[in-house]
Amino acid sequence: MNNDNFFYEVLKKFYNNDICEKIYKGSVKKNNTFRVNLNKTNLQDVISKLKKEDFKYKNFKFYDLILNCKNDELLTYDLDYLMKFINREEFNVDIFFVDDDNLKKIKNTDIYNDGLIYFQNTSTLIPIIFLNLKPGDNILDMCAAPGGKSLFIQNVMKNKVNVTAVELNHIRYERMCNNFKKQNANVFTIKDNSLNLDDNLKFDKILLDAPCSGSGTINVFDENIYTYFTEDLIEKSIIRQKKLLEKALKLLKRKGRLVYSTCSILNSENEEILLLFKKKLENIVQLKIFPNECFEGFYIFSGEKL
Numbered sequence: 001m002n003n004d005n006f007f008y009e010v011l012k013k014f015y016n017n018d019i020c021e022k023i024y025k026g027s028v029k030k031n032n033t034f035r036v037n038l039n040k041t042n043l044q045d046v047i048s049k050l051k052k053e054d055f056k057y058k059n060f061k062f063y064d065l066i067l068n069c070k071n072d073e074l075l076t077y078d079l080d081y082l083m084k085f086i087n088r089e090e091f092n093v094d095i096f097f098v099d100d101d102n103l104k105k106i107k108n109t110d111i112y113n114d115g116l117i118y119f120q121n122t123s124t125l126i127p128i129i130f131l132n133l134k135p136g137d138n139i140l141d142m143c144a145a146p147g148g149k150s151l152f153i154q155n156v157m158k159n160k161v162n163v164t165a166v167e168l169n170h171i172r173y174e175r176m177c178n179n180f181k182k183q184n185a186n187v188f189t190i191k192d193n194s195l196n197l198d199d200n201l202k203f204d205k206i207l208l209d210a211p212c213s214g215s216g217t218i219n220v221f222d223e224n225i226y227t228y229f230t231e232d233l234i235e236k237s238i239i240r241q242k243k244l245l246e247k248a249l250k251l252l253k254r255k256g257r258l259v260y261s262t263c264s265i266l267n268s269e270n271e272e273i274l275l276l277f278k279k280k281l282e283n284i285v286q287l288k289i290f291p292n293e294c295f296e297g298f299y300i301f302s303g304e305k306l
């Protein structure tokens with residue numbers, strides 16, 4: 001069996017042929033996308049700088065991209081919840097698209113080096129909407145590097161929430177700290193395994209963007225898939241996800257909100273994990289995104305601790 005067949009075989013465990021085809025078709029290289037860092041600048045400033053340097057780009061409202069995704073039936077579960085929030089000004093940010101050539105050039109400019117923009121896939125913004133953020137919230141980002149989600153939290157909330165970002169990998173931790181500094185994001189950082197955090201710490205909101213198989217980010221044209229997308233990775237990810245979720249529930253205040261997310265589309269890392277923890281939560285909402293050239297495949301569930 002060759003590699004991308006392994007990917008297809010795994011998909012077939014969870015989906016009918018039509019959906020497998022849809023996922024397979026969308027499992028391609030993703031567009032390069034960035035958003036404006038509103039803690040340092042504003043939309044007009046970035047647009048005028050991009051124009052001045054003659055960069056080629058396209059920008060779309062986040063809401064419109066989600067709407068396209070919805071119309072293409074790439075979204076499942078609690079769409080109404082998502083659509084209700086995504087129209088709010090703080091979430092409905094501009095997403096910029098650039099080709100590889102312009103990406104390289106932008107990375108050599110002050111627009112990028114001064115942290116006026118941040119490159120991240122559009123799907124990764126969605127879990128933040130599910131946190132139901134309020135000024136003054138005490139938030140834990142349990143698996144935080146390179147920091148894209150904590151950064152978006154502090155962009156949406158204008159640095160008015162307390163974010164603690166934990167990362168165990170040394171190199172990724174350093175990169176994350178540089179990102180927070182460069183982007184002017186007020187985030188307290190801890191270099192440790194989240195599983196070691198003191199259970200007496202209690203948070204209003206917890207984001208567990210769990211380590212996963214990355215099945216939603218696969219490019220089926222990459223001939224090296226077999227080196228990283230393996231049965232072993234899937235099994236190890238599931239074990240880690242369960243341990244981290246148990247820990248998250250210990251660190252969360254009663255009635256506090258948990259958001260669990262992965263860039264995997266496999267039910268074994270998502271819906272089946274939710275089933276194990278469902279009894280400990282209420283007001284549960286879920287969302288799954290199937291991949292296309294714009295969105296990585298992604299899954300989110302959120303609920304309040306009973």
Ligand SMILES: C[S@@+](CC[C@H](N)C(=O)[O-])C[C@H]1O[C@@H](n2cnc3c(N)ncnc32)[C@H](O)[C@@H]1O
Nearest residue numbers: 143144145146147148149167168169193194209
């Ligand atoms: C999916 S990535 C997180 C991406 C990040 N949330 C973002 O949006 O930029 C998962 C990260 O969790 C880290 N990680 C995995 N297990 C961890 C643990 N037990 N404690 C802390 N960090 C962990 C990994 O090293 C990796 O950097």
